[in-house]
Amino acid sequence: MAHTWLEEIINAGDTTVDATMGQGFDTAFLAGLGSKVFAxxxxxxxxxxxxxxxxxxxxxxxxxxxxxENVDQYVSGEVKAAIFNLGYLPKSDKKLITRANTTLTALRKLLEMLSNKGRIAIMVYYGHDGGETEKDAVLAFVSSLDQKQYQVYHYGAMNQVNQPPFLIMIEKLG
Ligand SMILES: C[S@@+](CC[C@H](N)C(=O)[O-])C[C@H]1O[C@@H](n2cnc3c(N)ncnc32)[C@H](O)[C@@H]1O
Incomplete structure (x- = not known):
């Protein structure tokens, strides 16, 4: 779903950001579209x-x-799209997780850098220790974005047990 939604607006040569590289699935996806990816x-x-x-x-x-959170030290100019996969690297150290303060810093910076009609997809995994805190902070932040500047969508399963991941999609209005 996140890939389909981002793919709609990414053209070859656009600058994109994979904010949480992990095993590289999203980096490979963005690079496969011909965009210049910073991961x-x-x-x-x-x-x-x-x-x-x-x-x-x-x-x-x-x-x-x-x-x-240091994205602005590496990327200059407009960013067309970015993707986050919050949580930990599968089969790795489960204590090394994304955290609310750095995630929100990165989001704030990327929203500034985003081009008009640019999009950010955030896949929120929160079943691990520390995940709830980050989820709550991210939900509070994106819910507070000015609706005149951004459209924010929330997509997730209604009938899954435990803590099913969900997707937040932000589009900057032109
Ligand atoms: C759920 S995994 C990402 C999965 C990835 N999208 C993939 O395709 O495999 C989350 C990743 O975020 C990384 N991470 C944690 N804190 C980070 C930070 N401050 N900046 C960038 N990556 C971070 C972790 O090391 C981990 O690899």
Whole structure:
């Protein structure tokens, strides 16, 4: 769903951001669209896995070993789209999670950098320790965005047990 929604507006040559690289699925997706991708993660393992995935796919991206909260130090100009997958890297250290303060810093910066009609997709996984706090902070932040400047959508399963992930989609109005 997130990919379909982002794909609608990304053209070859656009600047895009994968804020949480992980295993590189989203980085490879964005690079496959021909966009110039800046991908962030705080774990070297994520960069190694992503580099391999990109190589197999025959695409390239800028892989950055730093937190997404520093996005403005690496990316200049307008960003057409960004994607977040909150939580931890599967099969890795479950304590190394995305956190509310850095996630919100990155979101604020990316909303500033976003072009008109640009989009941000945030997949919220929150079943782990610390996940609820981040989920609540992200929901409060996106709910408070000015409706004259942004459209914010919430998409998720109604009948799944436990804490099913859900998707937040933000579009900047032109
Ligand atoms: C749920 S995983 C991402 C999954 C990824 N989208 C994929 O395709 O595999 C979350 C990732 O965010 C990373 N992370 C945690 N804090 C971060 C931060 N401040 N900046 C960037 N990445 C961060 C973790 O290391 C982890 O790899």
């Amino acid at each position: 962030f993660d705080v774990q070297q393992l994520a960069l190694d896995m992503t580099r391999e995935r990109l190589s197999h796919a025959g695409v390239t991206a800028e892989l950055i070993l730093d937190g997404h």
